[in-house]
Amino acid sequence: MIDTPALPVKLTARQQQILELIQNAISRTGAPPTRAEIAAELGFKSANAAEEHLQALARKGAIELVSGTSRGIRLKQQRTTVTDRAQQLMLAIPGLSQLALPLVGRVAAGSPILAQEHVDQTYHVEGSLFQHRPDYLLKVRGMSMRDAGIMDGDLLAVQSTREARNGQIVVARLGEEVTVKRFQRTAHGIELHAENPDYPTIMVAPDEPFEIEGLAVGLIRNTMLM
Structure with a gap:
């Protein structure tokens, strides 16, 4: 907790x-x-x-x-999100940091999410900001998860895993695309729910290529790093 x-x-x-x-x-x-x-x-x-x-x-x-x-x-003072200037400074001072997290930008189709060509830079982040240890930061593109507080340009802290429980926010690979959505497994297959009514639910049939890349474990508002 x-x-x-x-x-x-x-x-x-x-x-x-x-x-x-x-x-x-x-x-x-x-x-x-x-x-x-x-x-x-x-x-x-x-x-x-x-x-x-x-x-x-x-x-x-x-x-x-x-x-x-x-x-x-x-x-307030949420440990999974950078919320004040003191925590922002931890990101900028390597001596205070515990984690070196690669920032993944745009992911090329079909290639591993942590492939070297996808890493824009590395951030040194205070490990106590996160309840669960992340493995990398993913730059969010689009507003499909707006109502979960995840905005375009935010840095999503992701823990690498192939498993997820219903209701968790996941980074998922659909064929050659990578997306961030809320995971739901049903009797008919997998549903990936957006947190914005302007975006439809993605239905993944059992025979479609699908893989969970990781779980969202925190968020850093990118404007705070400027």
Whole structure:
């Protein structure tokens, strides 16, 4: 579970419960829950009740709410995301870093994701920023995962693996293309869900070429590195 930040104002029992639910969702799937998911998990009659508690948590400094997205919840001092200037400095000072992560830019069709020709540069990143150790950073292209807080140009921290659980955000290879989507295995095959209603769900039939390249374990907003 992601560490709880030190808060200036004491939380109520219900607020603490919601904060822990958010932390666990991010740790498990790489993204915060929606208001509807919070309401369903805690037995609220509507998503509006969840919204009221989230607003209270935001006022107390436990979270930050991002307008315009269904999953627009960010933990203050969240360890999987670079959120303040002190953490940005860790990226720039090799003496404070523990991980040297290659940044993968555009991936050529059909070749390994970590092929040397795909690596744009290497970032030295403080390892404690991540709950799970990443193996590389992938530059996000497009806005298909916008509502999960993953924007065009962001650097997605990825842990290499061939396995994923339903609901996790994965880096997947479909034939000669690499994409970032939310993974769902069904009785009929694999579904890759976007977090943006403008993008369709990708249906992968059992006989189609498909491979999981890794799991999303953190995010670095690229503008913070400038």
